[in-house]
Amino acid sequence: MCGRYYLDEQLKYDLTRWVIIPDGHTFPYGDIHPGEEGFIILKGHYGDYKTWGYPLNQKRVFNARIETVLEKKMFKEDAVKRRCIIPISGFYEWDRAHAQYRFTNNHILYLAGIYHDDYFTILTKEAEDIMSGIHSRMPVIVSFEDIDLWLDEGRVYKKTKDALEVLGSHKQISLDDISDINP
Numbered sequence: 001m002c003g004r005y006y007l008d009e010q011l012k013y014d015l016t017r018w019v020i021i022p023d024g025h026t027f028p029y030g031d032i033h034p035g036e037e038g039f040i041i042l043k044g045h046y047g048d049y050k051t052w053g054y055p056l057n058q059k060r061v062f063n064a065r066i067e068t069v070l071e072k073k074m075f076k077e078d079a080v081k082r083r084c085i086i087p088i089s090g091f092y093e094w095d096r097a098h099a100q101y102r103f104t105n106n107h108i109l110y111l112a113g114i115y116h117d118d119y120f121t122i123l124t125k126e127a128e129d130i131m132s133g134i135h136s137r138m139p140v141i142v143s144f145e146d147i148d149l150w151l152d153e154g155r156v157y158k159k160t161k162d163a164l165e166v167l168g169s170h171k172q173i174s175l176d177d178i179s180d181i182n183p
Contacts, residue, residue, distance in 0.1 A: 002063060002111070002122050002139045005091040006031050007039070011108055015087060021047040032088075034062035040113060040120050041085040043151040048084075050120045064114065066123045066140050075121070078114040081153050085142060086111040086122060093135050112140040112150055 012027045019041055021027070032038050034053040042048055053060025054074065061074065069079045088109050112123045123140040131138040142150050149155060 002091050002093070002124065002137075004031055004033055005038075005086075005088040005111075007087075008089040011087060011089050014108060015041075015047070019045050019047045019087075022049070025049050031092075034060040038086060038120065040115060041087060041110075041147070041151070042115075043083075043153065050115055050118050052120060052122075054116065054119045054121055062121055063124045063137070063139075064121050065137075066112070066125050069114070069123060075114060078116045082115050083151055083153060084113045084115045084120055085147055085150065086113045086120065091139060093131070093138075108144075109139075110142045110144065110147060112142050 007027075007029050009029055012021065012029075015021065021039075028037055028039060028049075032052060036052060037049050038052045040048055040050055053062035055061075056074070064072070064075050064079075069075045088111060090109065091111075113120050114123065115121075124137045125140050127134075127136055127138040
């Protein structure tokens with residue numbers, strides 16, 4: 001599960017090479033929590049600002065399981081017609097002992113997401129490799145080369161396993177224990 005991520009100042013500069021970033025908005029930096037505004041990338045490499053987490057009964061649904069997203073009424077249409085990429089510098093996860101870890105590849109991580117109106121959510125999958133020892137879930141990380149495959153709503157995934165096969169697994173994340181740095 002991804003419950004907080006961060007954006008460093010270099011990220012916006014790197015994105016301006018290939019993403020159209022709208023003017024008149026302050027690009028979010030630092031830690032981003034559910035309910036806060038984040039930056040997403042849409043088809044055509046257009047950037048947009050939306051709130052992280054679909055509203056539901058005074059709470060936020062900020063993650064959706066890719067394995068069931070096509071079965072859930074709340075997400076089904078968005079998973080087909082409104083896919084996005086969430087560019088991040090890294091994300092945080094807490095283990096059972098409440099130690100915090102930051103996952104980063106020292107560059108940009110591209111997370112698969114979906115959006116509706118002014119909201120977006122991050123897709124998760126079963127944890128693999130280094131992540132599996134800390135949490136049972138992890139964000140679906142998309143390689144730079146597969147971004148357009150994910151954003152293309154003309155590409156219909158009849159089963160979420162088809163999407164995971166296209167996106168593949170991503171092993172380019174590293175782990176930093178920041179328990180003593182950021183309690």
